[in-house]
Amino acid sequence: MNNKGPLKGIRVVDLTSMVMGPYSTQIMADMGAEVIKVEPPTGDNTRFVSKGPVPGMSGVYVNVNRGKRSIVLDLRSDEGKQALEKLIATADVFIHSMRGKAINKLGFSYDAVSAIKPDIIYTNCYGYSRRGPNADQPAYDDTIQADCGLPHVQQLLTGKANFVGTIMADKVAGMTALYATVMALFHRERTGEGQEVEVGMFETMASFMLVEHANGALFDPPLGPANYHRAVAPNRAPxxxxxxxxxxxxxxxxxxxxxxxxxxxxxxxxxxxxxxxxxxxxxxxxxxxxxxxxxxxxxxxxxxxxxxxxxxxxLRTPDELFDNEHLNAIDFFETVDAPYGTVRFPGVPTWFSKSPGKVAGPTQALGEDTDAVLAELGLDTPVVKTGSDTI
Structure with missing residues (x-):
C-alpha cells in the first residue's frame, strides 16, 4: 500500500469485478487507499481472461487489482453477510458493480449499508442508470460502444462499422467512477455527510461521445447532424x-x-x-x-x-511502450516482485509534489488476505461453499 498518496487513510470495500470497477479502485489503491477486494469463491472472472504466469492471475486481472487485499466471502451465507457487515462498519467507501436487483437481494442496498455506516460513500457501477427503462439490463464494453455510437463513427471514418481496439467504455466509466467517488469524499470532508453515487457506463459514454460529436445537434433547432466532421473524415488516417x-x-x-x-x-x-x-x-x-x-x-x-x-x-505498437525512451526517462514503469514472478507495471500517470501516487504492490491470490482481514475484525474465517459464484 502507498503510505504517501492523497487517499492515505481511506478504506475501500470493493465488490466490483471485470474492468470498470476494478480499474477505478486500482487507481484508489495506487493513490494510497486501502482497498479490500471481496470475491466469490470462484473469483473474479477477469482472473481467467488473458495470459498469466499461473492460473487465476491473468495479465488483465493482475494489472487492475494490484495492491489490493483479497478476501473470499460467500454472501449467500449468514456468516459471509455478517463478515461483510463488520467490514463495512470500518470503511469509507463501498463500491460494487452488481446489477441493482442482485445487490438488493443480497441485503446490501445503500439503505442497508448506510444504516451500518451513515457517512459511507456508496458507489454503484452500472451498465445503465437505475432511473431509466434499461435499468438492470446486462452490459459489457462492446454493447455500450454500440449503444453510444462508437461503431457508427468508426464506419463514417473507415467505411466499416467496428469497435475501437481498446475497452474504452470500461476504462472511461472506471475513471468516472473514480472521480465521482473522490468528489463525494470531498463533500463528506466538508460536511460530514455520506451519500450514494451512481455511475452508468452508457450515460458516461454518451457524455464522452457527445463532447465533440454533439456538434450542430447541440442547438435547438439543430444546425446539423451529431458528428464532428474532422474526426470522421474518411481521409483522416496515419x-x-x-x-x-x-x-x-x-x-x-x-x-x-x-x-x-x-x-x-x-x-x-x-x-x-x-x-x-x-x-x-x-x-x-x-x-x-x-x-x-x-x-x-x-x-x-x-x-x-x-x-x-x-x-x-x-506509429508504435503497444509492445514498444515498454521500451519507450520518454516513459523510461520518467521511471513510468515500476517493477514489483510477487510470488508468481516479477511484474513490470505501467505506473501512475499523474504527478504530485507532496503526496505522490505509487503502484500499491503485487496482486494477491484469491482469498489470500481473508484470514488476516477477518482476524482484524475479531472474526473467525467463515466456511466458504466451494463452487459458489455469488459474493
Missing part, C-alpha cells in the same frame, strides 16, 4: 511515408503557414490559408497532405516537424 507511417496534425494557422513555407507543395493555395477554410474542406485537406507525406521518409518528416513545432509521432 500518413504513409516513403518507409512507414506517421501521425501529424498540421492544424492551426501557425502550423499551417510554417508547413507551407518549409515544404511548398504544388497544391498550396490561398483557399486553404485559414483554419475555417480548412475545416470546411477537411477531408480534401487530409487527402492533399497524404500525398505530400509520401515524398519523404518517416525520420525526415519527424525531424522537420519537430523543427517546426508541429505535433507528430511515429
Amino acid at each position: 500518413y504513409q511515408t516513403k518507409d512507414g507511417h506517421i501521425a501529424a496534425l498540421v492544424y492551426n494557422d501557425k502550423h499551417w503557414a510554417a508547413f507551407m513555407d518549409a515544404v511548398q507543395p504544388e497544391w498550396q493555395s490561398e483557399e486553404f490559408d485559414t483554419l475555417e477554410q480548412r475545416a470546411n474542406r477537411i477531408n480534401e485537406v487530409y487527402g492533399l497532405l497524404a500525398e505530400t507525406f509520401k515524398t519523404r521518409t518517416t525520420a525526415e518528416w519527424l525531424e522537420l516537424l519537430k523543427e517546426l513545432h508541429i505535433p507528430a509521432a511515429p
Whole structure:
C-alpha cells in the first residue's frame, strides 16, 4: 500500500469485478487507499481472461487489482453477510458493480449499508442508470460502444462499422467512477455527510461521445447532424511515408503557414490559408497532405516537424511502450516482485509534489488476505461453499 498518496487513510470495500470497477479502485489503491477486494469463491472472472504466469492471475486481472487485499466471502451465507457487515462498519467507501436487483437481494442496498455506516460513500457501477427503462439490463464494453455510437463513427471514418481496439467504455466509466467517488469524499470532508453515487457506463459514454460529436445537434433547432466532421473524415488516417507511417496534425494557422513555407507543395493555395477554410474542406485537406507525406521518409518528416513545432509521432505498437525512451526517462514503469514472478507495471500517470501516487504492490491470490482481514475484525474465517459464484 502507498503510505504517501492523497487517499492515505481511506478504506475501500470493493465488490466490483471485470474492468470498470476494478480499474477505478486500482487507481484508489495506487493513490494510497486501502482497498479490500471481496470475491466469490470462484473469483473474479477477469482472473481467467488473458495470459498469466499461473492460473487465476491473468495479465488483465493482475494489472487492475494490484495492491489490493483479497478476501473470499460467500454472501449467500449468514456468516459471509455478517463478515461483510463488520467490514463495512470500518470503511469509507463501498463500491460494487452488481446489477441493482442482485445487490438488493443480497441485503446490501445503500439503505442497508448506510444504516451500518451513515457517512459511507456508496458507489454503484452500472451498465445503465437505475432511473431509466434499461435499468438492470446486462452490459459489457462492446454493447455500450454500440449503444453510444462508437461503431457508427468508426464506419463514417473507415467505411466499416467496428469497435475501437481498446475497452474504452470500461476504462472511461472506471475513471468516472473514480472521480465521482473522490468528489463525494470531498463533500463528506466538508460536511460530514455520506451519500450514494451512481455511475452508468452508457450515460458516461454518451457524455464522452457527445463532447465533440454533439456538434450542430447541440442547438435547438439543430444546425446539423451529431458528428464532428474532422474526426470522421474518411481521409483522416496515419500518413504513409516513403518507409512507414506517421501521425501529424498540421492544424492551426501557425502550423499551417510554417508547413507551407518549409515544404511548398504544388497544391498550396490561398483557399486553404485559414483554419475555417480548412475545416470546411477537411477531408480534401487530409487527402492533399497524404500525398505530400509520401515524398519523404518517416525520420525526415519527424525531424522537420519537430523543427517546426508541429505535433507528430511515429506509429508504435503497444509492445514498444515498454521500451519507450520518454516513459523510461520518467521511471513510468515500476517493477514489483510477487510470488508468481516479477511484474513490470505501467505506473501512475499523474504527478504530485507532496503526496505522490505509487503502484500499491503485487496482486494477491484469491482469498489470500481473508484470514488476516477477518482476524482484524475479531472474526473467525467463515466456511466458504466451494463452487459458489455469488459474493
